[in-house]
Amino acid sequence: MFAFTHRSAARWLQGAVVSVACVSSSMVTAMYPALADAADYPVRPVKLISPWAAGGANDIFCRALAQKLTESMGQPVVVENRPGAAGTIGSDMAAKAPADGYTLVMGSSPTHSIAPGLYPKLPYDPLRDFTPVTLAAVVPNILVVHPSLPIHSVQELIAYAQAHPGKLNFSSTGNGSSQHLFGELFKYLTKTDLVHVPYKGTAPALNDLLANNVQMAFENPPALLPHIQAGRLRALAVAGSKRSASLPDLPTVAEAGVPGYDVSVWFGVFAPAGTPRPIIDRLNREFQSALASPDIKTRMDGFGAEIVGQGPDGFDAYLRAEIPKWASIIKAANVKID
Structure with a gap:
């Protein structure tokens, strides 16, 4: 009788431990679904929106980086062109996408720095509606x-x-x-x-x-x-503050006699606001690795682009400084939408 009772108790205890473990796992998944999803991310293709037409710098950068991320992440990273309204249409689509890491956008100066000071009814807030992933590159026009x-x-x-x-x-x-x-x-x-x-x-x-x-x-x-x-x-x-590596003999506009002229275009990746930080950190690591690869660096150098690779927090600080700078330029030059 004692042996039977002992074995029964052992089986009951083992079952109880498994049940508790299952319940605990289910509770974690139920309470923190984003963390559970982040652990397996990505499990399906990732969409990278280029909010400009094919053939431009934004599209070229998107496709070069998407190819690298497809190789490293084990899932296709698909570029989708959504041009219109100086990049704000595609950016708005990304802002309103689910915050799960499967929709990203290659933002730039027009979509996130210039637009707030130019459009009185911009459909998104560059700071509130996005989470920065990485500041990829700066390009002097x-x-x-x-x-x-x-x-x-x-x-x-x-x-x-x-x-x-x-x-x-x-x-x-x-x-x-x-x-x-x-x-x-x-x-x-x-x-x-x-x-x-x-x-x-x-x-x-x-x-x-x-x-x-x-x-x-x-x-x-x-x-x-x-x-x-x-x-x-x-x-x-x-147009920028220093000469381009691809055209080293070409002066800057300021050097050529227009003091104070110093503007460049930046390109950076954003996810919708609320995307879990573990996913943002994973994406940042993937983009940093892609930007550091010799073939990407060679290609960007040939385009006159300066690779930055700044992380989420540094990119956020950079953007917060860019928005008021462009707002002051727009006001001083009295720029209106044609």
Whole structure:
């Protein structure tokens, strides 16, 4: 009797321990589903939204990084182009997506720094509705003109524009884009009358620039470099604070005689607000690793991009400084949406 009772008790105790373990696991999953999901992340494809048309710098960066993450994460990272309204349409889609790490967006200066000061009814808040993942790269736009113009320097451009007010057109990838704001700041600081012509992406803007339907642009290096090297466009200056590694002999706009002109485009990855921190940290590690790979670095150097790879907290601080800077530029230059 004693042996039977002992074995029965042992079986009962073993079952009780298993039951408690199962209940505890179920309670953790029920109470903290995000943590349970984060432990297995990712279990299905991840979507990376490029809020610009295919062929531009944002799209190029997205596809290069998506390929690396697909290899390292074991799940496809799929780029989805959602262009429109200077990147705000695609960004808004990402802001309203589930906060589970399966929808990301490649934000940039127009979508997260410029838009708050430009759009009175922006459908998202860059700080409240997103969680920063990584500041990927900073790219100084390049000021170019069509080679048919008798212009070989920034000072010659200013003199020509002042002698022919309203006769020079500059292209952009849309109202509120970096190209638009860079041109407006140039107009303000040089007191020139230039006409803004917005397009629905880099490809149509570049086509008209090459055809001399517009005469100048402040465009991202990836789209411009082949045409500069082939002589189809003439580069005058770099918009940022330092010269580009891809065009080391080209002065900055400030060096060329426009003091105070210092603007660049940044590119960074965001997830919807509320995405669990373990998922954010995993994504940050994956993007940091991709950005550090030799082939990505070589490719970005060729595009004139400076890889940053800043983490979530540093990226958040950077963004909080960028928003008021652009708001002051927009106000000073009296920029309005065309």
